[in-house]
Amino acid sequence: MESSKSLRWKQRFETFEQSFIKLAPFNEEIFENELEEAGFIHFFEVAWEHGINTIIDYLDAQEISVDSHRQAIKEAKEFPFIKDDKVWLKALNRKNLTLYIHTDKVRHELIEDIQTYYIEELNHFYHTLKQEL
Numbered sequence: 001m002e003s004s005k006s007l008r009w010k011q012r013f014e015t016f017e018q019s020f021i022k023l024a025p026f027n028e029e030i031f032e033n034e035l036e037e038a039g040f041i042h043f044f045e046v047a048w049e050h051g052i053n054t055i056i057d058y059l060d061a062q063e064i065s066v067d068s069h070r071q072a073i074k075e076a077k078e079f080p081f082i083k084d085d086k087v088w089l090k091a092l093n094r095k096n097l098t099l100y101i102h103t104d105k106v107r108h109e110l111i112e113d114i115q116t117y118y119i120e121e122l123n124h125f126y127h128t129l130k131q132e133l
Contacts, residue, residue, distance in 0.1 A: 009057035013129055016050035020126050023047045027119045037107055044114045048091055051125055055082075058129075081128040087121045 023043040031037045056072045058079075059065075066072040069092055077085035094113065097106055 003061065005057070005061040009054060009061045010133060012050065012054040012057045013133065016047065016054045017126065017130070019043070019047040019050050020122055024119065024123065027115055031111070034107070037111055041107070041110055041114070044118060045095070047122060048095070048118070051122055052088075052092075054129070081125050081132075083121055083124040087117050091118050091121075 023040075023046075026040050026043065029036075029040065031040060052069050052072060055076045056066060056069075058081075059072060059075055064075050066075055070089065073082070073085055073088045073092065076082045076088075082088065090113070094110065097110060
């Protein structure tokens with residue numbers, strides 16, 4: 001029988017999967033207005049948050065305790081579902097920028113980072129853990 005911790009990360013992964021599936025089709029989209037851009041950024045925020053929480057629960061199932069998102073990323077870099085921990089750390093650092101997406105410069109930089117780096121990393125995360133299930 002599976003442990004409750006093992007079941008928990010798998011349930012969390014299902015939530016991540018649902019949010020990632022909504023985000024992924026827009027990876028190469030050229031957005032026509034500010035509302036579309038904000039929606040894309042929001043889809044990313046949700047997927048990323050579910051992703052990092054999946055990592056925390058996965059680590060917990062491996063008996064690795066973490067106290068922060070940063071520590072979770074550092075611990076998880078030893079697992080195959082993290083391709084580039086620097087991308088995860090950059091996303092974590094830029095997370096607060098989403099509070100300032102009302103400026104064109106920040107919004108466009110964030111969209112470029114999501115489309116260039118973050119979705120690729122989330123895609124690797126998704127497919128690697130999906131195989132583990």
